[in-house]
Amino acid sequence: MAKILICDDESGLRAVIKRYAIFEGYEVVEASNGMEAVEACRKEEFDIIIMDIMMPELDGFSAVKEIRKTSDTPVIMLSARGQEYDKVLGFEVGVDDYVVKPFSSKEVMMRINAILRRTQKSKQETISSDDHVIFLKEGLEVDMTAYKVTVDGVLRNMAPKEYDLLFFLIRNKNIVVPRENLLSEIWGYDYNGDDRTIDTHMKLLRKTLGPYARFITTLRGVGYRFEG
Numbered sequence: 001m002a003k004i005l006i007c008d009d010e011s012g013l014r015a016v017i018k019r020y021a022i023f024e025g026y027e028v029v030e031a032s033n034g035m036e037a038v039e040a041c042r043k044e045e046f047d048i049i050i051m052d053i054m055m056p057e058l059d060g061f062s063a064v065k066e067i068r069k070t071s072d073t074p075v076i077m078l079s080a081r082g083q084e085y086d087k088v089l090g091f092e093v094g095v096d097d098y099v100v101k102p103f104s105s106k107e108v109m110m111r112i113n114a115i116l117r118r119t120q121k122s123k124q125e126t127i128s129s130d131d132h133v134i135f136l137k138e139g140l141e142v143d144m145t146a147y148k149v150t151v152d153g154v155l156r157n158m159a160p161k162e163y164d165l166l167f168f169l170i171r172n173k174n175i176v177v178p179r180e181n182l183l184s185e186i187w188g189y190d191y192n193g194d195d196r197t198i199d200t201h202m203k204l205l206r207k208t209l210g211p212y213a214r215f216i217t218t219l220r221g222v223g224y225r226f227e228g
Contacts, residue, residue: 001227002116002174003027003045007037007063008052008078017050020105021112025174025217025225034058038066046073048112051095053079061093068094074115076108116174135170137228140212142170151210161186162205165198169216173228176219 004026006014011032018028029046031037035057037049049067053060064075074096090098097111132145139152144167149156158166164186169177182198202224206213217225 001025001027002047003029004112005029005031005037005040005046005049007031007034007050007055007060009033009055010052013052013078016105017108020109024109024113024176025227026112034060034063034066037063041067041071041073045071048115049073049075050108050112051075051077053077053090061089064090064093064095076111076115078103078108113175137215138212140209140215142166144170149208151208151212156208158208159201159204161201162208165201165205166209169224169226170228173226176223176225178223182223 002025004021006017006021006028007030008014009032014030014032018030021028029040029044031040033055034051037051038058040046041049049064051060051064055063058066060077060079064077067073067075072094075094076097076099077090077095078099078101079090080101096115099108099111132143135142135144141148141150143149147163149158149163149166165182168182168185179198187197202216202218206216209215215227217227219225
């Protein structure tokens with residue numbers, strides 16, 4: 001589960017972003033000013049930071065500069081300003097993206113998801129010396145080139161559709177994948193069978209993954225999400 005730090009002196013704005021982030025499956029920590037954000041980053045690691053500019057005690061630019069001394073965590077800057085020099089300064093201090101208020105929470109979440117997909121893919125999907133694409137998380141190793149899945153060092157045998165299902169979920173990690181998308185992408189657009197086949201394969205896949213089946217979250221009536 002990705003962890004997000006939301007730093008803004010407006011409690012209402014933090015609450016709105018937090019509500020959407022939790023719905024997407026993220027863990028959220030809040031800070032009401034730049035000093036709190038810097039202290040939070042000293043105590044724990046985050047996958048992404050949402051940072052306002054105009055705040056008491058320590059502004060967003062200064063907070064990012066301080067955070068950048070010890071961390072390269074991606075930062076999305078929020079601001080009521082729209083001047084070009086603010087954006088330039090933001091990128092110069094190490095900001096990854098910039099959103100001008102007022103904005104929709106949906107837009108912010110789309111930007112969060114895009115950055116996390118990019119950064120987490122670089123952390124967890126590696127290219128081996130023989131050009132294999134490999135996903136690593138805890139004791140789960142998935143070689144998507146050689147079709148090999150290892151759980152705590154033990155190679156697991158899987159049915160072809162189980163591999164396809166797992167690979168598709170991993171490639172779309174941290175995103176809710178609707179059941180109809182799984183049917184169309186894995187079983188084909190012309191599939192006319194019972195969609196309960198997904199439940200059957202998902203049950204088998206979870207059994208194969210053992211303790212790491214917890215990475216797959218079911219959203220009733222919607223679909224599935226792989227917690228990458």
